[in-house]
Every structure is written in C-alpha cells, then in structure tokens.
Amino acid sequence: MLLHVALVFFLFSSRSSAGTSGLEVLLKLKSALTGNKGSGLEDWKDSSSPTAHCSFSGVSCDDDSRVVSLNVSYTPLYGFLPPEIGLLDRLVNLTISGDNLTGRLPKEIEKLTSLKILNISNNIFTGNFPGKIIVGMTQLEVLDTYNNNFSGPLPTELVSLKNLRHLCLGGNYFSGPIPESYSKIQSLEFLGLNGNALMGKVPASLARLKNLKHMYLGYFNSFEGGIPPELGLLSSLQILDMASCNLHGEIPKSLGLLKNLDALFLQVNRLTGHIPPQLYGLVRLRQLDLSINDLIGEIPESFSLLTNISLLHLFKNSLYGPIPSFIGDLPNLEVLQLWENNFTFELPVNLGRNGKLKELDVATNHLTGSIPRDLCKGGKLYMLILMENFFTGPIPEQLADCKSLTKIRISKNLLNGTIPERIFNLPLVGQIEVNDNNFSGELPSKISANVLGILTLSNNRITGKIPPAIGNLKNLQTLSLEMNSFTGEIPEEIFHLHLLSRINISANNLSGEIPSSIALCTSLTSSDFSRNNLSGEIPKEMDKLKDLSILNLSHNSITGHIPYEMCELTSLFTLDLSYNNLAGRVPNCAQFVTFNYDSSLAGNPNLCSPSQVSCPLLPSQVQDSGQARGKFCSLVLIVFAVAFVTILLLMPPRQRCESKGGAGIVECGKAIPELKEVRRSLILGTGGPLS
Amino acid sequence: MAAPSWIWSLSLAVILGFVNGNSEGDALYTLRRSLSDPDNVLQSWDPTLVNPCTWFHITCNQDNRVTRLDLGNSNLSGHLVPELGKLEHLQYLELYKNNIQGTIPSELGNLKSLISLDLYNNNISGTIPSSLGKLKSLVFLRLNDNRLNGPVPRGLAGISSLKVVDVSNNDLCGTIPTSGPFEHIPLNNFENNPRLEGPELLGLASYDTNCS
Numbered sequence: 001m002l003l004h005v006a007l008v009f010f011l012f013s014s015r016s017s018a019g020t021s022g023l024e025v026l027l028k029l030k031s032a033l034t035g036n037k038g039s040g041l042e043d044w045k046d047s048s049s050p051t052a053h054c055s056f057s058g059v060s061c062d063d064d065s066r067v068v069s070l071n072v073s074y075t076p077l078y079g080f081l082p083p084e085i086g087l088l089d090r091l092v093n094l095t096i097s098g099d100n101l102t103g104r105l106p107k108e109i110e111k112l113t114s115l116k117i118l119n120i121s122n123n124i125f126t127g128n129f130p131g132k133i134i135v136g137m138t139q140l141e142v143l144d145t146y147n148n149n150f151s152g153p154l155p156t157e158l159v160s161l162k163n164l165r166h167l168c169l170g171g172n173y174f175s176g177p178i179p180e181s182y183s184k185i186q187s188l189e190f191l192g193l194n195g196n197a198l199m200g201k202v203p204a205s206l207a208r209l210k211n212l213k214h215m216y217l218g219y220f221n222s223f224e225g226g227i228p229p230e231l232g233l234l235s236s237l238q239i240l241d242m243a244s245c246n247l248h249g250e251i252p253k254s255l256g257l258l259k260n261l262d263a264l265f266l267q268v269n270r271l272t273g274h275i276p277p278q279l280y281g282l283v284r285l286r287q288l289d290l291s292i293n294d295l296i297g298e299i300p301e302s303f304s305l306l307t308n309i310s311l312l313h314l315f316k317n318s319l320y321g322p323i324p325s326f327i328g329d330l331p332n333l334e335v336l337q338l339w340e341n342n343f344t345f346e347l348p349v350n351l352g353r354n355g356k357l358k359e360l361d362v363a364t365n366h367l368t369g370s371i372p373r374d375l376c377k378g379g380k381l382y383m384l385i386l387m388e389n390f391f392t393g394p395i396p397e398q399l400a401d402c403k404s405l406t407k408i409r410i411s412k413n414l415l416n417g418t419i420p421e422r423i424f425n426l427p428l429v430g431q432i433e434v435n436d437n438n439f440s441g442e443l444p445s446k447i448s449a450n451v452l453g454i455l456t457l458s459n460n461r462i463t464g465k466i467p468p469a470i471g472n473l474k475n476l477q478t479l480s481l482e483m484n485s486f487t488g489e490i491p492e493e494i495f496h497l498h499l500l501s502r503i504n505i506s507a508n509n510l511s512g513e514i515p516s517s518i519a520l521c522t523s524l525t526s527s528d529f530s531r532n533n534l535s536g537e538i539p540k541e542m543d544k545l546k547d548l549s550i551l552n553l554s555h556n557s558i559t560g561h562i563p564y565e566m567c568e569l570t571s572l573f574t575l576d577l578s579y580n581n582l583a584g585r586v587p588n589c590a591q592f593v594t595f596n597y598d599s600s601l602a603g604n605p606n607l608c609s610p611s612q613v614s615c616p617l618l619p620s621q622v623q624d625s626g627q628a629r630g631k632f633c634s635l636v637l638i639v640f641a642v643a644f645v646t647i648l649l650l651m652p653p654r655q656r657c658e659s660k661g662g663a664g665i666v667e668c669g670k671a672i673p674e675l676k677e678v679r680r681s682l683i684l685g686t687g688g689p690l691s
Numbered sequence: 692m693a694a695p696s697w698i699w700s701l702s703l704a705v706i707l708g709f710v711n712g713n714s715e716g717d718a719l720y721t722l723r724r725s726l727s728d729p730d731n732v733l734q735s736w737d738p739t740l741v742n743p744c745t746w747f748h749i750t751c752n753q754d755n756r757v758t759r760l761d762l763g764n765s766n767l768s769g770h771l772v773p774e775l776g777k778l779e780h781l782q783y784l785e786l787y788k789n790n791i792q793g794t795i796p797s798e799l800g801n802l803k804s805l806i807s808l809d810l811y812n813n814n815i816s817g818t819i820p821s822s823l824g825k826l827k828s829l830v831f832l833r834l835n836d837n838r839l840n841g842p843v844p845r846g847l848a849g850i851s852s853l854k855v856v857d858v859s860n861n862d863l864c865g866t867i868p869t870s871g872p873f874e875h876i877p878l879n880n881f882e883n884n885p886r887l888e889g890p891e892l893l894g895l896a897s898y899d900t901n902c903s
Binding site for chain 2: 431453454477478501502525526546547549570571573590593594
C-alpha cells in the first residue's frame with residue numbers, strides 16, 4: 001500500500017501542477033470501488049487532459065481542479081473504499097450511498113479535514129466505526145452511516161465537532177449504551193440511533209440538545225427504564241420516535257411541553273399508566289402513535305385541543321371509557337385506529353363530517369349504537385373495520401355510495417336490516433365481511449364489484465335466491481354464505497369464477513342439483529354444500545377439480561353413487577358425504593382408503609363399503625360390474641327415453657315457456673339436453689321417485 | 692429520511708417486536724420474498740396486517756394461527772425457507788406442481804401438527820431431511836417428481852399415522868423401508884429412482900450402502 005502511495009506521489013511530481021493528481025487518484029479509487037461483479041463509473045477513464053477527472057460523473061472540482069465533491073450513489077459497485085480516498089484532501093462532500101461497498105473504513109479518511117458531508121449509508125461496511133477519523137473533520141455537518149453492518153460501541157469522538165447537525169448511525173449493529181457525552185453536540189438537529197442493538201438507559205442529558213429537531217431511538221434497541229421526563233425540554237423537537245425499544249414506565253406529562261412536535265411515536269413498548277392529559281400542549285401534533293402498549297384509562301378530554309391531529313393510533317392497549325365526541329369534531333383526522341381496547345358507548349355521530357376520514361378501525365371493543373352516517377362524507381374512506389363490537393341498526397345507505405371503500409369488515413355485531421344493494425357494486429372493494437349479524441332481506445340481482453376477493457355473509461338471516469350475478473365477481477376467491485336462509489338452486493354462474501378457491505353455502509335451504517359446471521371452477525380447494533336440500537347425483541365431472549382438498553356434501557338428499565372419478569382427486573383430504581341417499585359401492589381406491597368411513601360416509605343406508613361382500617341392486621345402479629341384469633334394464637330405459645324425446649321433438653312448439661317439471665319436458669330456450677341427462681331425470685324422476 | 696418517516700414507523704411497528712401474533716405472518720412473508728410469483732397469487736400477502744389470516748391461500752383456525760397453506764399449481768419458483776418451520780399449527784402444506792428449487796429445509800420437522808406435506812412435481816433437490824421423522828401426525832407425504840437424492844430416512848417408519856407416501860421419480864438411493872406404515876405403501880410409489888434398491892431385507896445385509 002505504501003508503494004501505491006509513493007507511486008501516486010511520483011506521478012504527481014512528474015506532471016504539471018495541480019489537476020492531474022486528481023485524475024490518478026480517481027482512477028485508483030475506481031479500481032478499488034468497482035469489485036469483481038461490480039459495474040458503474042464507465043466514464044471514469046484515463047485521459048491526457050489533466051482536468052479530465054472534473055467531468056467524471058459524480059465529481060466536482062474547485063477552480064484549481066482539485067476534487068471537492070464526490071457523489072456516486074445507488075451504483076452496483078460491490079467494491080471497497082481504499083486508503084487513496086485520503087488523497088482527495090480538498091473533499092467537502094463524500095457521498096457514496098447504496099453502492100454495495102464492503103470492508104472497513106480506511107483510517108486515511110481522517111485526512112479529509114475539509115469534509116462537511118460524509119454519507120456512506122446503505123452499504124455493507126463492517127467492523128467498529130473508527131471514531132478517531134472524525135476528530136480532524138472540524139467542518140463536518142453531516143455524518144450518515146445508516147444501514148451498514150457497523151458494530152461495537154457508538155463513537156464518542158464526535159462530541160468535539162462543533163458544526164455537526166445531522167448524525168445518523170441507525171440501521172447498524174452498534175451495541176452498548178447511548179453515550180451521555182452526545183448531549184454535548186449542541187449543533188445537532190438530527191439524531192438517528194434507531195435500529196441497532198443499544199441498551200442501557202436513555203440519557204436524560206440528551207435534553208440539552210436545544211437545536212434537536214428529529215430524534216430516532218427506536219426499533220431493535222432495548223433500553224432500560226423509560227422515557228426521561230427531561231426530554232420535554234427539547235423545545236425544537238419536531239419528530240420523536242422511540243417505538244419498539246422496550247420502554248417501561250409511564251409517558252411523562254412533560255412531553256406536553258414539546259409545542260413544535262409534529263409526530264410522537266411510542267408504539268410497541270411496555271408503557272403503562274394513563275395517557276397524560278397534558279399532551280394537549282402538543283398543539284402542532286399531526287401524528288400520535290401509542291399503540292401496542294399496556295396503557296389504561298380513558299382518552300383525555302383535553303385532546304380536543306389537538307386540532308392538527310391527522311393520525312391517532314391507540315390500538316392494542318387496555319384503554320376504556322367512551323370514545324369522546326370531540327373525536328368526531330377533529331377537523332383534520334384521517335386515520336383512527338382504536339382496535340383491541342375496552343372502549344364502550346357509541347361512535348361520535350359526527351365522525352367523518354370533516355370530509356377527510358380515510359381509515360377507521362375500532363374492532364374488538366365494546367362499542368354500541370349505530371354506524372354514523374357521514375363516515376364517508378369526503379369520499380375518502382377506504383378502510384371501515386367495526387367488527388367484534390355490539391353495533392346495532394342498519395348499514396347507512398350513504399356507505400353504499402362510498403366509492404373509495406376497499407375494505408368493509410363489520411362482522412360479529414348486532415347489525416340488522418337489508419344490506420344496501422350498491423355495496424355489491426363498489427368499484428374498489430376487495431373485502432366485504434358482514435358475517436355474524438342479523439342482516440335480513442335478499443341479495444340484489446345486480447352485482448358488479450369486480451375487485452372483490454372475499455365475500456362473507458354467513459350467519460345472518462338472508463333469504464331469497466343466490467343471485468346468478470355473483471358470477472360477475474371475477475376476482476372472488478372466498479365465498480361464505482353459510483348459515484342463512486337462502487332458497488332456490490345453486491346458480492351455475494358461481495362456478496365460472498376462475499379464482500374461487502373456497503365456497504361455503506352450507507346450512508341453508510338450497511335445493512336442486514349440484515351443477516356439473518362445478519368442474520369449471522378449477523381453483524376450488526374447499527367446497528361445503530352441507531345441510532341443504534340438494535338432490536341429484538354427485539357430478540362425475542368433479543374429477544376436474546384437481547386441487548380440491550375439502551368436500552362436504554353431508555346432510556342433503558344426494559342420490560346415485562360415488563363416481564369412481566373421485567379417486568383422481570389426489571388432494572382430497574377431507575370428504576364428508578354422510579347423511580345422504582347414496583347407494584352402490586364406495587370406490588375401492590387409494591384415496592378412499594384414507595377416509596374414515598364412519599365420519600365420511602355414515603347415514604347412507606344403501607351405500608356399501610368395499611369390505612361388504614354383496615351390495616343391494618337398485619335401479620339407479622348402472623355402473624356395477626357384472627350386474628348384467630341392471631345393464632339390461634338401463635338399456636330398455638334408454639330406448640324408451642330416445643323414443644319419448646323423438647316424439648316430443650315432433651310436437652308443435654309451446655307458446656309460453658314453463659319452468660321444467662316432470663320427466664321429459666325441456667325448459668324453453670335451453671338446448672335439448674344430452675341423452676344421458678334425459679336418462680337421468682327419467683330414471684330418478686323429478687316427479688315421483690323410481691329408485 | 693425524515694419525509695416518509697411515519698410510513699416507515701407505521702409499517703415497521705406492526706412487523707417488528709410484536710407480542711407473539713405476527714411471527715407466523717413474518718415467516719410466510721419470508722417465504723414470499725424467496726419465491727418468484729409471476730401470476731401474482733401472493734399479491735394479498737400484506738405484512739403490515741396484524742395476522743396473515745385474510746391473506747389468500749392461507750387458512751387460520753379460530754385463534755388466528757395458520758393451519759393451511761394452499762399454493763399447489765400456482766406457477767411459483769424460487770425456494771423454500773427454514774422459517775416455514777415456525778408454523779406450529781400448520782396441518783396442510785400444499786406446494787405441489789410448481790417449479791420450486793433448492794432443498795427441503797430440515798426445519799419442516801418442527802411442524803408438529805402437520806398432516807399433509809405435498810411438495811410433489813417441483814424441482815427440489817438435496818436429501819429428504821431425517822427430521823421429518825418427528826412429524827408424528829403426518830398422513831400424506833408426497834415428494835414424488837423432484838430431484839431428491841440420498842436415502843429414505845428410516846425415522847419415517849416410526850410415524851404410525853402415515854398412510855400415503857410417494858417418492859417416485861427422484862434420484863433416491865439405499866433401500867425401501869418395509870416396517871411400520873411402509874408395510875402398506877405400494878412399491879410403485881418408489882419407482883423411477885434408478886439407484887433405489889429393493890425393499891430392505893430386515894436382519895440380513897446392511898442397507899443403505901453407498902448412500903449417505
């Protein structure tokens with residue numbers, strides 16, 4: 001290395017004055033900064049011109065062609081910082097951020113005594129941070145080492161710097177305590193020590209940093225004790241972030257003195273006690289996050305003075321009492337998250353009237369009363385989460401016009417009335433969860449929410465038919481309609497939904513057959529149609545549902561036999577066909593061996609297990625091997641059916657179309673069904689039973 | 692650094708230092724980051740949510756613990772992650788018919804509730820971890836149609852619940868276990884493993900020679 005330096009000095013002296021030294025040094029820098037797999041700095045090329053380096057990208061020179069600024073950032077260099085950097089002794093700005101540089105900082109940096117900005121953030125430098133290199137940089141204003149792999153103690157040599165205003169050592173692995181001496185860096189405006197492995201107590205003496213505007217101490221650090229009350233004296237402070245660093249104790253009331261504070265982040269700690277009412281002094285405060293702590297007590301009435309507040313996070317604490325009505329009057333409130341507390345009484349009726357509300361989550365409290373009408377007055381509400389409370393009354397019609405909504409989660413309440421139609425047409429809504437309420441009435445015939453992925457209406461009192469328009473929900477993945485009073489048939493339009501993976505329509509009054517077009521629904525993994533009045537047979541097309549894992553058709557009136565094709569369903573783990581009218585033999589294949597007969601197939605008196613020697617012959621059985629007589633009977637019936645249909649076709653067309661009923665009558669407008677469909681309806685009879 | 696600070700604090704708050712709830716979401720998000728997902732099936736996997744129970748292809752139980760991961764036939768590539776082993780309530784791990792590479796993390800042996808492990812039809816290499824012998828509730832083990840090598844771990848014979856095992860179409864070696872649940876596994880579930888010898892003959896010559 002000494003040889004390198006000597007060589008460079010030799011080259012200096014062998015050329016004319018000033019400039020050329022810069023060119024040589026930069027070329028040396030380039031070869032070190034650019035590692036084996038690195039790229040960049042392509043324009044840093046040797047030249048006969050002594051001042052060529054001043055036009056290199058990222059390089060600025062002074063009038064003497066000496067490099068004063070080197071700014072090469074977000075370039076995939078993958079190299080290291082060599083000692084030659086120390087030769088650029090006129091350097092004022094060294095910014096090499098996000099270049100994937102590794103290794104340690106060379107101590108030659110200490111020669112850069114003119115440096116005002118040293119930014120080596122977002123690299124992979126390791127080792128201790130050599131504090132001694134800083135001592136000579138008396139002009140240093142910015143030191144940014146954010147997001148590297150430095151370890152060891154925080155450097156204390158910085159305290160002698162009189163001009164240091166921005167100090168960011170965050171995002172490293174520094175350990176040990178925050179030095180008390182940091183309180184001496186009076187010029188400091190920005191202190192970032194977040195995301196390290198610091199411990200010990202937060203020094204109260206940091207309160208002496210009268211010019212401090214931003215302080216970040218949280219995330220991965222783990223301090224002893226709590227927030228020093230003295231921090232309330234940091235009168236210039238705009239952002240105080242001490243989130244997620246194991247703080248205990250109470251929130252000091254002196255923090256209410258921070259009248260310039262814009263954001264107070266104390267979430268994810270072990271803070272206890274009440275929220276101090278004195279925090280009303282934070283008149284500029286826009287964001288307050290005290291969530292995920294052990295706070296108790298009520299929201300202070302004095303918070304009505306925090307008229308600038310736009311974000312209020314108090315979730316996951318043990319707060320109680322009412323949500324004060326002034327919350328509905330806060331003129332700038334955009335985000336209100338109070339979930340998982342013990343709040344009682346009603347939501348403020350004015351909530352949302354400020355026209356700015358975007359997010360509301362009050363889930364898992366003990367709230368009562370009705371949903372305020374004007375939540376979406378400004379047309380900006382995108383998250384509405386009220387679940388797990390005791391809300392009563394209907395969904396306000398105004399919410400059905402809230403086109404900005406993306407999430408509606410109001411399940412597990414006591415809401416009633418009909419779900420407004422237009423909710424199912426909101427253009428941006430991805431989740432609608434209204435399950436476990438007292439909703440009644442019918443679903444609308446017009447449904448068009450084409451971003452909707454989750455629709456859960458289960459455990460309500462909804463009546464009427466399942467609208468075929470559900471087939472318009474092109475992005476639907478989960479459909480949950482169970483435990484209602486739906487009637488009519490399963491509309492086959494549901495099965496045109498290519499992304500539908502979970503469907504549950506159990507515990508309703510559905511009738512009719514399972515459409516064979518269920519086979520189109522190729523993403524189905526879980527399908528529960530149990531506890532209805534479904535009839536007909538299990539479509540053998542079910543074998544197309546290759547990812548089907550759970551199939552529950554129990555407690556219906558399904559007849560026929562279990563299609564052998566179901567043996568192809570190698571993902572079918574849970575099968576429940578119990579309490580139906582299935583007949584014939586259970587398929588004797590590997591997949592069916594894994595099912596527990598008692599839980600999967602019980603309650604089908606005519607169903608024979610593979611171990612039964614003989615199986616009663618029934619007219620519906622046309623597949624049983626070796627039952628020649630059965631085959632003969634079906635042959636006769638087929639001939640009969642063909643004849644019958646031929647006669648029908650020769651009849652004059654009917655004037656009015658009736659719904660189908662009785663064997664052989666084709667529904668008006670539908671294509672003539674395939675022969676086997678006719679045979680099936682003849683044999684099993686939609687009128688009187690033949691089987 | 693100051694400008695998006697609240698977004699940073701906001702999203703990190705829910706991810707980091709959480710009580711116990713979201714370590715499962717973190718583990719799954721680690722899986723998302725190591726998979727390549729051209730069909731965007733993992734688009735709903737939002738790590739800022741308090742748990743992964745509203746994510747598509749995830750099923751939770753009533754305590755918001757993940758019980759199923761259904762990503763069969765989803766055009767995924769990339770590799771599995773050891774963090775999957777943290778899903779203690781996971782019963783069904785369905786990753787079949789993708790293009791997943793790399794090895795089977797031995798941490799999957801920690802999935803003590805696992806009933807089904809379906810990794811078949813992928814591009815997985817390495818050995819079958821012997822830690823899978825700890826999966827005492829396992830019923831389905833399908834690793835067929837991969838590039839697995841090494842022996843069939845003998846510990847699997849101690850899983851009495853095992854009903855379906857398929858390791859065909861791999862590069863396994865040694866002998867085919869015949870004890871415990873393996874008494875009922877048909878031989879063609881071991882076929883197309885050129886170096887896999889026949890069923891082990893208990894009490895005779897040592898098995899698994901030249902197969903580490």
